[in-house]
Amino acid sequence: MLLDMDQCLLFVLLLMMGRNGLCQQGQVCSKSVINSCGDCIRSGPYCVWCKQLNFTKAGEQEAARCDTQAQLIERGCKRDEIISPKNNLSIVQEHPLSVSFNQQEPVQLTPQKISLKLRPGLSTTFSVSFKRVQGYPVDLYYLMDLSYSMKDDLENIKELGKDLFAALNSITGHAQIGFGAFVDKTALPYTNTNEKKLQKPCDENQQCQAAFGYRHVLSMTPREDEFKKKVTEQFISGNLDSPEGSLDAMMQAAVCGNKIGWRNSSTRLIVLTTDAGFHMAGDGKLAGILEPNDEYCHMENNLYTKSIEMDYPSVGQLAMQLEKNNIQPIFAVTKNVETVYKELSKMIPKSEVGVLSSDSKNVVHLIESAYNRLSSKVTVTHDNLPDNVRVVYTPQCKHAGLPAENEGVCDNVKAGQEISFNVTVTAYSCMTDKSFTIRPLGIKDTLTVTLSTNCECECEDPQDKSHPHCKGKGKVSCGICSCSEGFVGQFCECSIGDRDERSLQASCQRHNDTECEGRGDCVCGRCQCHTTESGNSYHGDFCECDDEHCEKFQNKLCGGNGKCNCGTCKCNPGYEGSACQCKVSEEGCRTLNNTVCYGRGTCKCNRCECKEGYQRPQCKICLGCSDPCQTKLNCIECLGFDSGPFKKNCSVACSQSIYHEMVDQFTIPTRQCQQKDTKGCWIKFKLDQLVGEDNYRAEILKQRDCPEPPSVTAIIGGSIASVAFIGILLLMLIKLLIYMKDLKEFRKFENEKKKSKWAEADNPLFQNATTTVTNPTFTGE
Structure with missing residues (x-):
């Protein structure tokens, strides 16, 4: 029975899926140079080794023992003769999650320590659980802009201490509040450096304090009266330009933990209130301040002492220190700078932005809302990830994002609610005893993962050094012969010194060239390489490689920072380049927004190699690109x-x-x-x-300028008038043509008439009438 058209299409579709979809998902072993079982295991996650004796055919390379398990079984290797190391996972420390906060250290993340032994390229997955402890302590540091424009706000903050404590106590019974203030660097063009203006930057009749960069006013305290007293003592100050030194202040508040009074076990919040933008790295050049911010604490007598010596920190520096110290910023700003701080918030993990009213009276409600948003969003990420290791997070919660490589996110998480993340770890190269940490952002708890790889084979070989398989001249190592001294060959069948036949010698020639490149002897069909003048050995299947002819830098082989391997430099860790002449660094490729070459190139030797069209030094500008x-x-x-x-x-x-x-x-x-x-x-x-x-x-x-639509009445009326006018015009034209033609014919007739001569003689054909009849009634009239 013939298939109809729909059935034919379905059959073709299934055939294409079978050929393209299923095959592409199959396991593949990408083999390179394989000389042993260990080489095979390191070649890829799906490469396995057959240790079965006599598995290879006559003349076949031992590398044929390396393939996927399915291929080896198909070619006759027994399943129990296949070597394939597996991943091992062991939980070293797993304290249970705490139910509520007590004076001891609460546990919010479990497990705490895991040991992994992975095969390169083969992933393993484990689960991490998190539960936010109810009543967990909160440390809130109120960092206020005391420039003159914040005068009304300061007066209101002096009266809001009670409300702030009440709001925090509704969240936790272990709340502390600190206070700090900032304006800007006391240097031109940020501040008037006139001596009188430095001491009193406000008007004569206005009470204000001397100009300053950042001042720490009150360390963390649970006492409401102490907070109110310190804040009441504060007065407004002033400066010249609109952007303020808020990043300077936040950096010091983050790194000066002992002076601020951050507790080890607490949720740390910085509430920044301001009505202006911020200066950042590079702006210090305006005042001749060229030294970059060093991210260290420089506080003496509660004042930032390096304000006019060090540049402002970059956003990247600040974000790194906030994350390192588990501090979550809340930007309480006025409407006019909301957009600016929302862009800043995108670059700082675990931060929120709220809009202040004109007099800051809504700051308590703003802090409550921002805290709820921060605490209900759990973001798990990692630190100090080793090279060639990949970690992917899959959240197991109701409000979760897609699996992500850098972090996993669960939103709308309530206090006391337990959530989990599946963590998938893959190592792509061999390593021993590396470690990295997994932690929720803004939380002290961490999981330490110790990682090593399984790159060697455990074949459980017999200890017989005179195995029959090796002609009694060697032992078996993972199915292949390891010959005793003085013997070579696949089965140790050749003694060193014996001369082989011409066919064996031909196998030592590459492209019918000199035997073993003139650098070795052909023994039993294989090259045994000579040593170089310096005592090193040539190597390679045909002795084609040596370790002395690599590129030099500063008259040193591989710059003294690597080893030469077959004409190519293998650099030591921390160096790169064809001659290992460069230290691995991205500092010269870093942009102001803390990216590498703006994402339009790669950083090699600390310089940007830009994609086509983009220009050095940092691939910012593109010449020839479309508008x-x-x-x-x-x-x-x-x-x-x-x-x-x-x-x-x-x-x-x-x-x-x-x-x-x-x-x-x-x-x-x-x-x-x-x-x-x-x-x-x-x-x-x-x-x-x-x-x-x-x-x-x-x-x-939102609005676009569009031309007004044409008038339908005018178009129709105009069209009818145009048609009538054209019709009349055509009729007149036709009438004119006919008149011109008639006039021409008439004139021609007139001319012909003038030329004619009439004959005066009678017509000979004419005859008179033979009978004449008279009408009697005709009177002649």
């Missing part, structure tokens, strides 16, 4: 106004390369574009290029 205002027009149109050629697949075509928002007006000046869309309307938008080649953030004006 993004034009190339992104279709995406802007579909994202902003749901129209244009990408309308049907806008999310697929555009959402990965453009992050957009609709605005009423532009704020920060940048690259502004004005383009005409498919409907003839003018669209105005602003583009900021983010990290990567094709990655933009767009601000799109």
Whole structure:
């Protein structure tokens, strides 16, 4: 019976899935140079070794013993003769999760220590559980901008101490509050350096304190009256420019733990209140401050002493120290700088932004809301991950994101609710006793993972050094012969010194060239390489390699930072380059936003190698690239106004390369574009290029300028009038042509008439009438 058309299509589809889908998911062993079982195991996660005696055919290389398990079984290797090391996982320390907080150290993450022994390339997965302890202590450090514009806010904060403690006590019974203040560096152009202005930067009739960068006012205390007293003693100060030194203050509050009074077991919060933006790394050059921030504590008498000696910290430096010290910032800012601090929050893990009212009266409610958002979001990540190791997190919770390599996230987690994460670890190279830590952001608890690899074979070979399989001249090692001294060959069948036949000698020639490249002797069909003048050995199947002819740097082989292997430098850890001439570093490739070459190149030898079109030193500018205002027009149109050629697949075509928002007006000046869309309307938008080649953030004006639609009545009336006018015009033209033609014929007739001569004689054909009849009634009139 013939198949109908639908059945035929289904059969073809299943056939394609079987050929392409199933085969691609099969295990593959990518073999390179295999001389032993250990070489095989290190070649890939699916490579296994057959130790079965006489498994290889006559003349076949022993490397044929290395393949996937399915292939070896198919070729006749017994299952119990296959060597395939497995992953081993052991839990070293696993204290149970704490139910509630007590004076002892609570446990919020379990297990605490795990030991892994992995085969390179083969993943293993284990589970990590987390439960936020109810009543866990909270340390809140209130860091306030005391520039003149915050005068009204300071007066209100002096009265909010009671409300702040009440809010924290509703969260935990173990709350502490500290207080600090900041303005900006006391140097031009940030602050007026006139001596009088430094002592009193405000108006004469205004009570204020001397200019300062950052001052620590109150260490962590559970006493409400002490907090109120210290805050009441504070007065406003002043400076010149609008951005403030908030990053300086946050850095010192993070690294000066002993002075601030952070407890070891607590949730640490910094509440930053301000109405202005912030200076960051590089801005110090305006005042001639060139020394980078060293991320150390420099506090004497509660004042930051390096304010005018060190530059502001970068956002990356601050984010790293906040994460290292388990501090979660809450940015309580006014509406005018909300956008700026939301962008900052994206670069600082576990941070929140809230909008202050004009007089900061809502700060208590803002802190409560931000704390609830921070505490309900659990983010698990890792530190000090060894090279060639990959970790992927899969959250096991109701509100979870997709599996991610760098971190796992569970949201809307309540206090006392237990959640878990599946952690998948893969090592891609051999290593011994490496370790890294897994921890929730903002939480002290950690899991230490000790990692080593299983790169060798345990074949349980017989100890007989005169095994019959090796002609009694060697022992068996994982199925192949390890010959005694003086014997060589696959089965130790050749004695050193015996001359082989010409066929054996031919196997020692590469491309019919000199035997063993002239650097060794052919013994039993294999090359035994000579030593070089320096005493090292040539090596390789044909003695083609030596370890003395590699690139030099500063007259040193491999720069003195590596070893030469067959003409190629193998660099020591921490060095790279063709001659190991460079230290592994990305410092010269780091950009102001703490990326490497803006994601448009790779860092080699501490220099950016940019992708086509992008220019050094940091791949920021592209020469010859298309104008993004034009190339992104279709995406802007579909994202902003749901129209244009990408309308049907806008999310697929555009959402990965453009992050957009609709605005009423532009704020920060940048690259502004004005383009005409498919409907003839003018669209105005602003583009900021983010990290990567094709990655933009767009601000799109909500309104677009479109031409007014034409009047239908005018068009119809105009059309009818035009048709009538053209018709009349055509009729007149036809009438004119006919008149011209008649006039021409008439004139021709007139001319012919003038030329004619009439004959005066009678017509000879004419004859008179023969009969004449008279009408009697005719009167002649």
